[in-house]
Amino acid sequence: MPADARLLIMRKRVHWATLRWGAIGTATLVLVFSALPVHVADAQERYYYRRSILDFFFGRRYIQEYPPQAPSQNAPQRQPAPRRKAPSPKAAAAPRPAAPxxxxxxxxxxxxxxxxxxxxxxxxxxxxxxxxxxxFKDSPGVVVETHSNVASGLVRxxxxxxxxQLTKFMDEAKPAMVIVMLGANxxxxxxxxxxxxxxxxxxxxxxxQRRVVAFGQQVTSRKIPLLWVGLPAFDSPAMTADAVQLNQLFRKQMESVGGxxxxxxxxxxxxxxxxxxTGSDINGQQVRLRTSDGINLTEAGRRKLAFYVEKPVRRILGVQASPDLVRLDTGNAPVIDAVAMPGRTEPISLSDPNLDGGAELLGGRALPVSATKSPRDLLVQDGEMAAPPVGRVDDYRMAPVKPTAQVTIK
Structure with a gap:
């Protein structure tokens, strides 16, 4: 190959290599400068088209260097006319609910x-x-008077x-009934x-036992009804066991003194x-009956306790415990009219078999006479049973056979 041809080929290779490395260098510079931080104000002021492949080599193409000037605040601007709202019909004011x-x-x-x-x-x-x-709040004829001491009992x-104290209270109140509840202390x-x-x-x-009997006799000796209320169960098993023993003692001694x-x-x-x-109250609803200490009673528990005592009290006091009572005297007794004496009835002889001559029932009349015997008479007197109606299930009679028609041949 001639030397000139080889020189020309080498120049072309150098030229293409230069172009190649120049393009690579340009792309590298573009990437480096694009990674550098741009001032925020400049970035916000410039407007440019959407990026393309050309921006990768030649950078971004901007529409204009500076953004359009904002209109001056002093320049007169036309204010839009305020939009009138259509007058809404006044809603009728809702009446306020009346306070209960x-x-x-x-x-x-x-x-x-x-x-x-x-x-x-x-x-x-x-x-x-x-x-x-x-x-008994609704019973005008009953008043409840309570005297209690929290830590008291018959021991101390x-x-x-x-x-x-009981003698003193009975002398002052003149009660019609005494209710005792002791023993928890x-x-x-x-x-x-x-x-x-x-x-x-x-x-x-x-x-x-001797003290309970003496205490009960203070009431029954005055001919006053005595009710001794037993103890309830407690949260402590030991207290509950002792309450069972004391209740047995109270029950036995009340029978002996007449309480x-x-x-x-x-x-x-x-x-x-x-x-x-928690248990059922007097209305059957589940409520809390005892307090957190397992000894005292809540308000619902007290009312339930009184519910058991209320029954014998109303039984003993009778009409005096009625809520409809007006006064306690003989003036509120109902007026009973004198019973009219019935008409005199003639005595009936004990030896008259027909009861004073009567042989017929009141309103009685003779039975109609029939020429034929009834089915009853046929069965009882003659032993014949009346024929059942035709077609009934007990009708066993054979239907009559129709004669066959005779055909004549001529």
Whole structure:
């Protein structure tokens, strides 16, 4: 190959290599400068077309260097006329709901000669008194008077002498009935004439029994009805076991002194006999009956306690405990008219078999006479049974056979 041809080929190769490296260098510079941070103001002021492949080599193409000037604030501008709103029809003001009228229940005025029920005892008796007030609030002929001492009992007579206080209360109130509820605070040592007796010993039970009898006789000796309310179950198993023993003692001694024992146990235990906090109230609704300490009663529990006592009280007082009672005297008895004497009836002879000549029933008449015997007479007298109607299930008669038509051949 001639030298000139080789030189020409080498120049072409150098030229294309130069162009190639120049393009690569240009692309590298474009990428480097595009990665550099651009001033925010310049970037916001410039407007450019959408990027294409040419921008990769030659950079972005801008429409104009500077954005159009914003109109001056001082230049007069035409304000759009405010759009008038169509007058909306006035909606009729909704009437305000009337405030509920709270009707206050007027307390029933008690009669001047109302019978008094005296409730005495410890903290449980105080709750019983509250429940009895609610039970007889609508009975004008009954007034409930409660005297209770929270920490009292029959054991510590040095702290509170119940026999002495009971006599005082009965003299002042002149009650028609006395209700006693004691024993919850008596689970402790007792001081007697002989000495000290520990709880649950035979000596303790003997002395406690004597005190219960003496306390009950203070009421029954005055011919006043006495109700002794038993103890409920408690959260403590030991207290519950002691309450069972004391209730047995109360029941037995009330029978001996002429009083009545009111058993409330089933109202505060489950079906299995366990202590419950929540149970049915007097309306059958599930409510809380006991407080968190497992000893005291809630308001619903007090009302349920009084519910058990209310029954024998109403039975003993009778009409006096009625809510419809107006006054307690003979003036409110119904007027009974004199019964008119019936007309005189003639005596009936004991020896007359026809009862004073009567042989026919009132309104009786002779039976019609028939020429033919009835089906009854045919069956009884002749032993013949009447033929059943045609077509009935017991009609066994054969239907008559129709004669065949005779055909003559001529």
């Amino acid at each position: 009228v709270v009707v206050e229940e007027k307390a029933v005025e008690k009669l001047a000669n109302a019978q008094k029920i005296l409730v005495v005892g410890d903290f449980l008796a105080g709750g019983l008194g509250v429940g009895m007030d609610a039970a 007579d040095d702290y509170y002498d119940w026999p002495q 008596d689970r402790q040592q007792m001081v007697t004439d002989i000495g000290k007796e520990k709880f649950r010993t035979d000596g303790w039970y003997a002395e406690y 009545e024992f009111v058993d409330i146990w089933d109202g505060f235990v489950s079906e299995g006999g366990d202590f419950i906090v």
